[in-house]
Amino acid sequence: xSPSLLAAALLAASPAAPADPALDGAVARARATLAxxxxxxxxxxxxxxxxxxxxxxxPSDGDAAAFEAFAVANFVPGGAPLExxxxxxxxxxxxxxxxxxxxxxxxxxxxQLDIGPMVEVDRLLAAIDFGAHExxxxxxxxxxxxxLLNFPLxxxxxxxxxxxxxxxxxxxxxxxxxxxxxxxxxxxxQRIARAQAESDLYIADYNVxxxxxxAGDASRPVRLFPMGMRLLSHWNLRDQIKADYxxxxxxxxxxxxxxxxxxxxxxxxxxxxxVNDPGVDWDPWANQVRPAPPGTVEGAAKGAARVDPAREPxxxxxxxxxxxxxxxxxxxxxxxxxxxxxxxxxxxxEIPEARAVALFREILDSPLVPRVAKVIEQRLGRKxxxxxxxxxxxxxxxxxxxxxxxxxxxxxxPTVESFQRDVxxxxxxLGFSPEKARWLAERIAxxxxxxxxxxxxxxxxxxxxxxxxxxxxxxxxYKGYNIDIHELGHNVEQVFSLYGxxxxxxxxxxxxxxxxxxxxVFQGRDLEVLGLGGPDATERRLLALNDLWATFEIAGVALVxxxxxxxxxQHPEATPAELREAxxxxxRDVWNTHCAGIFGVRDVPxxxxxxxxxxxxxxxxxxxxxxLIAAQIEEQVRKAGRLGPEFERMATFGSVTPDLWMKHATxxxxxxxxxxRAAEQALAAMTQ
Numbered sequence: 001x002s003p004s005l006l007a008a009a010l011l012a013a014s015p016a017a018p019a020d021p022a023l024d025g026a027v028a029r030a031r032a033t034l035a036x037x038x039x040x041x042x043x044x045x046x047x048x049x050x051x052x053x054x055x056x057x058x059p060s061d062g063d064a065a066a067f068e069a070f071a072v073a074n075f076v077p078g079g080a081p082l083e084x085x086x087x088x089x090x091x092x093x094x095x096x097x098x099x100x101x102x103x104x105x106x107x108x109x110x111x112q113l114d115i116g117p118m119v120e121v122d123r124l125l126a127a128i129d130f131g132a133h134e135x136x137x138x139x140x141x142x143x144x145x146x147x148l149l150n151f152p153l154x155x156x157x158x159x160x161x162x163x164x165x166x167x168x169x170x171x172x173x174x175x176x177x178x179x180x181x182x183x184x185x186x187x188x189x190q191r192i193a194r195a196q197a198e199s200d201l202y203i204a205d206y207n208v209x210x211x212x213x214x215a216g217d218a219s220r221p222v223r224l225f226p227m228g229m230r231l232l233s234h235w236n237l238r239d240q241i242k243a244d245y246x247x248x249x250x251x252x253x254x255x256x257x258x259x260x261x262x263x264x265x266x267x268x269x270x271x272x273x274x275v276n277d278p279g280v281d282w283d284p285w286a287n288q289v290r291p292a293p294p295g296t297v298e299g300a301a302k303g304a305a306r307v308d309p310a311r312e313p314x315x316x317x318x319x320x321x322x323x324x325x326x327x328x329x330x331x332x333x334x335x336x337x338x339x340x341x342x343x344x345x346x347x348x349x350e351i352p353e354a355r356a357v358a359l360f361r362e363i364l365d366s367p368l369v370p371r372v373a374k375v376i377e378q379r380l381g382r383k384x385x386x387x388x389x390x391x392x393x394x395x396x397x398x399x400x401x402x403x404x405x406x407x408x409x410x411x412x413x414p415t416v417e418s419f420q421r422d423v424x425x426x427x428x429x430l431g432f433s434p435e436k437a438r439w440l441a442e443r444i445a446x447x448x449x450x451x452x453x454x455x456x457x458x459x460x461x462x463x464x465x466x467x468x469x470x471x472x473x474x475x476x477x478y479k480g481y482n483i484d485i486h487e488l489g490h491n492v493e494q495v496f497s498l499y500g501x502x503x504x505x506x507x508x509x510x511x512x513x514x515x516x517x518x519x520x521v522f523q524g525r526d527l528e529v530l531g532l533g534g535p536d537a538t539e540r541r542l543l544a545l546n547d548l549w550a551t552f553e554i555a556g557v558a559l560v561x562x563x564x565x566x567x568x569x570q571h572p573e574a575t576p577a578e579l580r581e582a583x584x585x586x587x588r589d590v591w592n593t594h595c596a597g598i599f600g601v602r603d604v605p606x607x608x609x610x611x612x613x614x615x616x617x618x619x620x621x622x623x624x625x626x627x628l629i630a631a632q633i634e635e636q637v638r639k640a641g642r643l644g645p646e647f648e649r650m651a652t653f654g655s656v657t658p659d660l661w662m663k664h665a666t667x668x669x670x671x672x673x674x675x676x677r678a679a680e681q682a683l684a685a686m687t688q
Contacts, residue, residue, distance in 0.1 A: 098460020129193030204451030410475030489522030506654030516626030
């Protein structure tokens with residue numbers, strides 16, 4: 001789309017730009033004045049800037065005379081004056097963004113951190129978004145209009161076609177204008193923040209006490225899991241399936257039990273009394289609940305003579321609908337991307353949805369996947385079962401017992417503070433110089449998480465990204481450690497892409513998939529960090545198979561997430577029950593299309609278990625894209641023979657388009673080829 005066509009489309013689609021002959025006259029007069037003052041060479045910029053500014057001007061911003069006066073006074077010609085304007089905006093926005101992140105982090109501290117019991121006001125504070133009014137304030141102060149008047153709004157097609165020829169300054173200008181492409185009212189942003197906070201709280205406290213997941217009758221219940229094992233859905237449930245490949249026959253029984261638990265969660269047939277209560281025994285096969293007998297209860301159970309067997313009342317799907325209805329309020333204010341799906345792909349990911357689907361299907365339908373499945377069956381000595389979609393036996397840690405790894409990590413990291421102290425040493429073991437490791441560690445803070453571990457970035461130089469970790473009373477178990485190494489990868493990227501980028505208007509990476517990919521690179525070296533050695537040639541081949549299998553699994557999950565969001569847009573008035581049935585149908589269809597032929601079982605709903613579907617708003621497609629990017633990065637790191645310097649070189653390039661970033665990092669655009677090539681070579685070597 002040409003600049004003039006883009007501007008016309010913006011003007012036609014914007015709810016903030018009603019017909020106003022007086023304002024149109026002001027645009028014409030400002031155009032003539034500016035062209036006479038700055039010459040014909042600036043006319044294209046003048047035309048574009050005035051139309052961009054007009055598309056978001058509201059009556060509350062001033063009358064036609066105010067529009068004309070502002071435009072004439074604030075248009076800046078190219079060259080040094082434009083560079084200075086860009087630099088001033090960069091400085092100011094870094095401070096504003098940084099303040100928003102820091103205040104929001106402080107307000108949500110008691111809700112997100114495990115630093116004592118929550119009180120009711122903590123939920124209210126966590127729901128506040130200090131930046132909800134930021135865009136409004138910047139437009140009210142006319143900063144947004146100054147940016148739109150002087151820097152170009154661009155379509156995804158334009159960025160993909162022309163971005164490679166742009167200078168870093170041009171890219172910074174594009175990112176500056178892009179911040180003001182939408183003028184979403186503050187009350188809408190606050191509604192979105194409230195939905196996010198409520199979904200986060202729902203997920204952060206969704207635990208199942210596994211000692212109370214039993215089989216058999218009440219007189220002789222079979223308990224498969226140790227006392228005190230509390231698993232958060234879905235992360236810990238999935239990771240326990242992975243861990244139990246190293247625990248023999250009992251592990252298989254546990255995996256089958258967890259699969260049934262997952263199915264009950266996604267179908268919402270799980271009894272509400274089971275969630276987060278260690279005083280309830282539950283047989284997930286019969287779906288029966290009863291009070292746990294004395295001597296089996298951990299902590300402060302609710303305690304009751306009988307247990308209400310009623311199922312959870314579609315709360316999972318009610319929360320998803322609340323998320324959808326909140327973000328949909330921004331649709332009318334987003335003329336360049338009028339649905340949340342479009343905003344996620346065209347604005348945030350800058351990868352067209354159709355291209356993402358094509359990449360996922362290249363993996364899901366690859367003839368290499370059934371070959372990998374046969375290798376897994378040979379290694380297991382049995383036919384695959386649906387939970388084997390999370391098979392983890394290719395990884396080197398499968399040669400270690402989970403209990404031994406737990407003992408090692410608990411001894412090394414008995415507290416959050418002990419992990420914080422070890423960050424410089426961890427980074428050295430990952431390949432950073434001692435000086436760089438210390439520099440990075442000084443800019444990363446570690447906190448105790450109430451929910452799952454996660455990384456929270458900073459937005460102002462001088463602030464620190466935060467790593468939130470979940471450490472038990474007896475220390476950090478291996479699953480938590482593995483997550484923390486992943487999250488540390490996010491933090492290191494966040495430090496480099498804030499402190500190392502040449503303009504903070506370009507801070508970050510192209511999209512979430514890239515930070516996930518860089519975090520995967522860290523996570524894949526967790527055993528080396530523990531001093532257990534890196535993979536040999538055989539183990540590297542197995543890791544290539546693991547990467548393909550993991551990408552196959554999460555690509556299916558991503559299609560379910562995308563399908564659910566498309567369905568909600570087609571059925572905006574749906575009830576939670578209707579969404580539940582639709583989501584289960586989508587999950588079963590994806591399974592039947594891409595998995596049933598491999599597993600020999602149809603109509604499995606497991607791909608809908610991910611908690612991200614509830615609290616992360618169409619986040620899941622970032623993971624398979626991240627796996628593809630990680631494979632490309634790993635290939636480049638192997639060629640270079642060093643992780644630390646390559647990681648820094650890549651992470652400091654900034655938030656340009658994905659293919660441009662990847663060409664800088666590896667020489668090629670985003671592709672499935674390195675991942676599939678590594679798996680094919682591994683399979684060939686294993687059959688020789």
